Structure formats: C-alpha cells, structure tokens
Amino acid sequence: MTTFALINVTLLGILLATALAIARMRALYEATMLAALLSLVTATLFVLLDAVDVAFTEAAVGVGISTVLLLGVLALTRSWEAVTSQRRRLPGLLVVVLAGGALVYASQDLPAFGAADSPVQLHPVTDAYLYESQDEVGIPNTVTAVLASYRALDTLGELVVVFTAGLAVLSVLGPLARPEQTRPGADFHLADYRVIRVITRLLLPFILVFALYVLFHGEYGPGGGFQAGVIFATGAVLYGLVFGLDRAQQVIPSWALWLFICLGLLLYLGLGVATMLLGGSFLDYDVLSPGHPETGQHLGILLVEMAIGTTVSAVMAMIFFSFASRGASR
Amino acid sequence: MIASHYVYWMLFAVMLTGLYVVISHANLLKKLIGLSVFQVGVFLFFISLGKVTGGSAPIISPDIQTYSHPLPQVLILTAIVVGVATLAVGLALAVRIFEAYGTVEEADLIARDPAQPASGLTAADDDAGER
Amino acid sequence: MNPVELLSGVLLGAGALFVVSGGVGLLRFPDFYTRNHAVGVTDSIGAGLILVGLLLQPISWQTAVRLLIILLFMTLTSPTAAHILAHAARRDGVPVWHEGYRRR
Numbered sequence: 001m002t003t004f005a006l007i008n009v010t011l012l013g014i015l016l017a018t019a020l021a022i023a024r025m026r027a028l029y030e031a032t033m034l035a036a037l038l039s040l041v042t043a044t045l046f047v048l049l050d051a052v053d054v055a056f057t058e059a060a061v062g063v064g065i066s067t068v069l070l071l072g073v074l075a076l077t078r079s080w081e082a083v084t085s086q087r088r089r090l091p092g093l094l095v096v097v098l099a100g101g102a103l104v105y106a107s108q109d110l111p112a113f114g115a116a117d118s119p120v121q122l123h124p125v126t127d128a129y130l131y132e133s134q135d136e137v138g139i140p141n142t143v144t145a146v147l148a149s150y151r152a153l154d155t156l157g158e159l160v161v162v163f164t165a166g167l168a169v170l171s172v173l174g175p176l177a178r179p180e181q182t183r184p185g186a187d188f189h190l191a192d193y194r195v196i197r198v199i200t201r202l203l204l205p206f207i208l209v210f211a212l213y214v215l216f217h218g219e220y221g222p223g224g225g226f227q228a229g230v231i232f233a234t235g236a237v238l239y240g241l242v243f244g245l246d247r248a249q250q251v252i253p254s255w256a257l258w259l260f261i262c263l264g265l266l267l268y269l270g271l272g273v274a275t276m277l278l279g280g281s282f283l284d285y286d287v288l289s290p291g292h293p294e295t296g297q298h299l300g301i302l303l304v305e306m307a308i309g310t311t312v313s314a315v316m317a318m319i320f321f322s323f324a325s326r327g328a329s330r
Numbered sequence: 331m332i333a334s335h336y337v338y339w340m341l342f343a344v345m346l347t348g349l350y351v352v353i354s355h356a357n358l359l360k361k362l363i364g365l366s367v368f369q370v371g372v373f374l375f376f377i378s379l380g381k382v383t384g385g386s387a388p389i390i391s392p393d394i395q396t397y398s399h400p401l402p403q404v405l406i407l408t409a410i411v412v413g414v415a416t417l418a419v420g421l422a423l424a425v426r427i428f429e430a431y432g433t434v435e436e437a438d439l440i441a442r443d444p445a446q447p448a449s450g451l452t453a454a455d456d457d458a459g460e461r
Numbered sequence: 462m463n464p465v466e467l468l469s470g471v472l473l474g475a476g477a478l479f480v481v482s483g484g485v486g487l488l489r490f491p492d493f494y495t496r497n498h499a500v501g502v503t504d505s506i507g508a509g510l511i512l513v514g515l516l517l518q519p520i521s522w523q524t525a526v527r528l529l530i531i532l533l534f535m536t537l538t539s540p541t542a543a544h545i546l547a548h549a550a551r552r553d554g555v556p557v558w559h560e561g562y563r564r565r
Contacts, residue, residue: 004383005333012340015374019347019367028359035363042370050398051377052387054406058373061414066366073359073421077428081357082435092354096346103342112334114383120399121382129400134390142388142400143407151404158408165415172422193548199541203534221389226411312411319418326425 008048015041026081028074036067052222053143056214060230065316068237072323138294139219139301147224148301152283155304156268159311163265166315173322175254190242200242207235215309216302225305229312236317245324257318264311271303337378345371356436358424362417369413373406469517476510483507492558497546504539 018038025031039062046055111118120126129146137145147155171177191197211231218224240248272283280287285300348371351364380399388400428434431442479502486499512532516525 008337009340012337015370016340016343016347019344019371022363022367023347023351023355028357028363031360031363035366038367038370042374045374046377049374049377049381050385050387051380051403051406052389054373054377054403054410057407057410061410062366062370065414066417069418069421070359070363073425076425077359077434081355081360082437084355088356089354092350095353096350099349100342100346103346104339107335107338107342108331110335110338110379113337113378114381115334116382116385116396118379120379120402125401126399130388130390130397140390142390142397143403146400146404147407154404154408158411161412162415165419168419169422172419172426177426190545193545195541195544199537203537206534222387224407226407315415319422322422323425 004048008045011041011045011048015045026083028079028081029071032067032070032074035070036063039063039066053141053224053227056222056227057230060227060234064234064237065230065320068320069323072320072327076323076327136293137297137301139298141219141221141223144218144224144301144305148304149285149297152300152304155308156272156283159265159268159308162312162315163261166261166318169319169322173326189244191244196242200238204235204239207238208232211235211309211313215305218305219298219301225308226312228305228309230316232309232313233316233320236313237320240321240324245321249321249325252317252321254318254321257314257321260310260314261318264307264309264314267307267310268304271300271307275300338375341371341375341378345375347371358427358434358436359421362420362424365420366413366417369409373409376406377402465517469514472510472514472517476507476512476514479503479507479510491562493550493555494547494557497543497550501540501543504535504543508535508539 015038018034018041022031022034022038025034039058042062043055043059046052046058111120115121129142129150133139133142133145133150137149139145191200211228214223214231215225215228218228236248236252239251275284275287276282278287278290283300285297286293287296288299289296345368348364348366348368352361352368355361355364380402382396382398385396385398386394388397388403390397424434427439431439433439433442483499483503486502487496490496490499509532512528512535516528520528
C-alpha cells in the first residue's frame with residue numbers, strides 16, 4: 001500500500017468516525033465542534049486530492065462561518081436533542097441500507113480512483129481548460145480561469161444565491177423583524193481580558209490584508225473572491241466577538257453592509273452589460289481591451305473577483321450580526 | 331476492486347450517515363448538522379472523481395506534467411458557498427420557529443401547531459417509550 | 462544523508478512526539494484545565510517543531526517566508542486560545558480536580 005493510500009485511508013477513517021460520532025451525539029454544542037473537526041479533516045482530504053482552492057474555501061467557510069453560526073443559534077435555542085425513538089430510527093435505517101446497496105452496486109461502473117484514462121480526464125474540455133486557457137486567459141490558476149471566465153455565468157448565479165440568502169436572513173432576523181423588548185448590554189466583554197484585546201488588535205490588520213492578498217493573488221495560487229470575502233467577514237466576526245456587538249456595529253454600520261452587498265452584485269451585472277454594450281456577448285471579457293483579449297480577460301477576472309469578495313464578505317458579516325443581535329435583544 | 335474503489339465506498343458511508351441523521355433525528359438543528367455531513371461526503375466524492383494519481387493541483391507551472399481536473403473543483407467551490415448560504419437561512423428559520431413555538435423538536439412542533447389536528451404525542455412520550 | 466536532512470528529520474519526529482503526547486494527555490488527564498494544558502502543548506511546541514523541521518527541508522525562499530509567517534501566527538494565537546479557554550472555564554465554574562476525585 002503506497003504512502004498516499006495509507007494517509008488517505010487514515011483520514012477517511014477519521015472522517016467516518018467523526019460522522020458517526022456526530023450522529024450519536026445528543027449534546028449539540030459538542031456535535032457542532034465535531035462538525036468543525038469534520039470540516040478540517042475534509043479540508044486536509046481536499047489537499048490530498050489536489051483541490052487546493054476547495055480546501056481553502058472549506059477551511060474558511062466550514063470551520064469558521066458554519067461553526068460560528070451554529071454556536072450562535074445554539075445560544076438562542078435549546079442545545080440538547082431529545083432521544084430519537086425506535087419508531088423513528090427504523091425508516092431511516094431502511095432508507096440508508098437500500099441507498100447504500102444501490103450506490104455500491106452502481107459504483108462498480110465507476111473508473112478506478114486516480115485513473116488517468118477515465119471519461120472525465122479524456123474529455124476535450126480538459127485540454128481546453130488546462131492548456132488552451134493559457135493562451136486565451138493567461139493565468140496559471142486554471143480553477144480561477146474556469147470560475148471567473150469560462151463559467152462566469154455560473155458564478156454570477158452563485159453570487160445571486162449568496163445575495164438571496166443574505167436577503168432571507170435579513171428579512172427573517174433583521175431590523176424589521178425585531179421583537180420589541182430590549183435588554184441592557186452584557187456586563188462582561190471579552191475585551192476585559194488584556195491578552196485577548198492585545199492579540200486581537202495585533203491580528204486584525206493582518207487578517208484584513210491577508211484577505212486582500214488572497215483576493216488579488218487568486219490568479220497565481222489558491223485563492224479568489226470567495227475565500228477573500230469569507231476571511232474578511234471572519235475579521236469582522238472576531239471584532240464583534242471580542243469588542244462587543246455595539247462597537248462592531250458602530251465600526252461597520254448596517255447601511256454600509258447593505259450598500260456593499262448590492263454593490264458587488266451590481267458590479268458583476270454591470271460588467272456583463274458593459275461587455276454587451278462594447279459589442280461582445282454577456283460577460284465576454286475579450287472586448288474590454290480591444291486588440292488585447294488577454295488583457296481584457298485579466299481585467300474582467302479582477303473586477304469579477306472584487307465583486308464576489310465585496311458581496312460575500314458583506315453578506316457573511318451581516319448574517320453574523322443578525323444572529324448576534326437577535327440574542328442581544330432578547 | 332477494493333483497492334480501486336475504497337475511496338468511493340468510504341465516502342458513501344459518510345454520505346449515508348448524514349442522510350440517516352436528516353431522516354431519523356427530530357431536532358431541526360441536528361438535521362441541519364446532518365445535512366452538512368451529507369454535503370461534505372458529496373463534495374469529497376465529486377472531487378475524488380477528478381483526481382489523477384501522481385498529478386498535482388491544476389495550477390499550471392513549467393515543471394509539472396500531470397494535473398488533476400479543474401472542473402469538479404470549480405463546481406464544488408460554488409457548492410460549498412451555496413451550502414453555507416442555505417445553512418444560514420435554515421438556522422435563521424430555526425431561530426424564528428423556536429421563538430414562535432418554544433421548541434425545535436418536530437414532534438412538539440406538530441403538537442403545538444394550532445393548524446394541525448392535535449395528535450397528543452410529544453417528544454416526552456417518545457422518551458417514555460424509549461425507557 | 463547530510464546533517465541538515467538529519468536535523469530536519471529529528472525535529473519533525475520530536476514535533477510528532479509532542480503532538481502525540483498532547484493527544485494522550487487529552488484522553489488521560491482527569492480535569493479540564495490539565496487537558497487544556499496538554500492541548501496547548503500540541504499547538505505551540507508540537508506545531509512549532511514541525512514547522513522548524515519543515516523549514517530545513519529543501520524549499521524555495523517564498524515557501525520559507527510563508528512557513529515563518531505561519532510559525533509567527535501560531536505562536537501568537539495558540540497560547541491565546543488556551544488562555545481564553547481556561548478563563549472561560551473558570552468563569553463558568555468548572556471545578557478543579559483534586560486528589561481522590563473521580564475523573565471529570
């Protein structure tokens with residue numbers, strides 16, 4: 001068994017054990033921490049499977065944002081789960097056994113893991129994305145090239161989904177849906193501890209600069225708009241957790257967040273309309289720089305990544321502030 | 331067969347664990363956590379289809395010959411972000427449900443919902459049956 | 462095998478040893494605060510030794526700079542995390558284990 005297979009099996013074993021532990025765990029705070037562990041092991045597995053951009057996103061999103069949101073909600077609701085009766089368990093087990101049997105039976109037709117001659121690898125689009133993209137788009141990170149240029153319409157759809165989720169959370173938990181009673185602010189802030197205050201003040205500028213670095217460097221290495229947006233939002237969440245929600249909402253007011261949510265999406269759509277007005281099709285970046293299509297592609301990808309970063313960071317920060325202020329107003 | 335497909339089967343096990351949690355457990359928050367577990371299994375399965383043995387990440391550099399496929403990674407990148415967006419909406423709805431009904435357990439919700447015919451069964455009865 | 466490779470291997474092995482000892486401590490220690498200390502060891506010296514061992518491998522200077530930055534951030538954040546966990550537990554009233562208590 002090669003080293004790679006050994007590491008693979010070990011990590012997959014840890015993944016499976018964590019998933020089973022989450023299923024058994026009735027204490028939901030502990031289940032949330034196990035879910036964060038699951039996301040970390042998944043990020044490591046993604047690196048093993050050569051998906052570094054995806055590992056980056058999973059580590060930032062799955063471990064950071066998901067865990068914070070779940071912990072916030074558990075503080076607002078009950079954190080223990082009732083015992084699942086036998087009556088409820090049987091249908092689930094039946095479905096799982098049948099689905100598992102069908103999946104294993106169907107998986108016999110799947111190509112061997114890592115095969116270089118599978119239909120996925122032999123498809124002509126592989127050469128187009130890996131090699132022709134170097135002539136047409138000219139950036140080394142082919143994942144960013146495909147995400148922001150070849151399949152920019154899919155990414156626009158994804159940005160609209162994030163925008164809609166932000167709208168949904170805002171309408172369900174936002175200022176228009178606030179219950180009437182308010183409660184005086186907490187008597188205790190994390191900022192009362194000097195160590196945490198100093199370290200947070202030291203780290204915050206680096207977190208924000210790192211977010212910008214990831215945004216602009218996404219063409220040459222792992223990174224891009226989504227990861228940058230999530231890292232930026234994590235900085236805002238850290239500030240809110242340590243220095244209190246009131247101060248965080250003074251520094252980043254709600255109207256600014258709403259403005260940035262809309263600005264990112266408008267920039268993306270505006271770019272598409274601009275390329276149409278310049279004579280190309282929707283989101284065809286070649287026409288942005290007439291005579292130099294590669295420069296046009298670079299410019300288009302940069303603008304698109306900035307739009308994504310803006311909207312995603314504003315939406316994630318706004319979702320966190322909505323959950324946190326719901327707890328504060330109870 | 332095992333040596334070439336063990337990755338798929340172990341990931342199916344992860345997916346099915348998440349599916350079991352979504353179907354069987356009655357707590358809304360536990361269902362959302364189970365959904366995340368299911369998603370993780372699906373993402374890993376999808377990306378494992380694009381992996382080439384001996385390849386490297388699809389970032390073109392002059393001294394590497396084989397690359398893993400970039401397209402599954404693009405699709406899963408999108409899927410991860412969409413997944414966390416839906417998790418956020420689901421959690422927001424769970425918070426409002428808790429504020430309206432005082433519980434996030436399905437059996438109690440059905441019992442307390444004024445639109446439903448009262449079935450008389452609650453999660454407390456399930457506990458009694460379990461003992 | 463030249464001395465730099467040997468030293469790198471020794472450092473990586475020592476780092477792995479500290480990480481394993483942190484894991485064993487997490488399972489075997491009787492009390493929250495002692496377990497917190499064990500995991501703090503994993504995060505700070507275990508990760509630190511592994512990172513220094515990796516620095517001695519044949520890598521480009523860009524990778525070396527990135528490893529140094531990671532080392533700096535781990536030195537800043539892992540002790541802070543252990544510190545705030547202990548403070549939070551103390552505030553919450555998690556009891557300290559004494560001789561003769563059962564394992565908490």
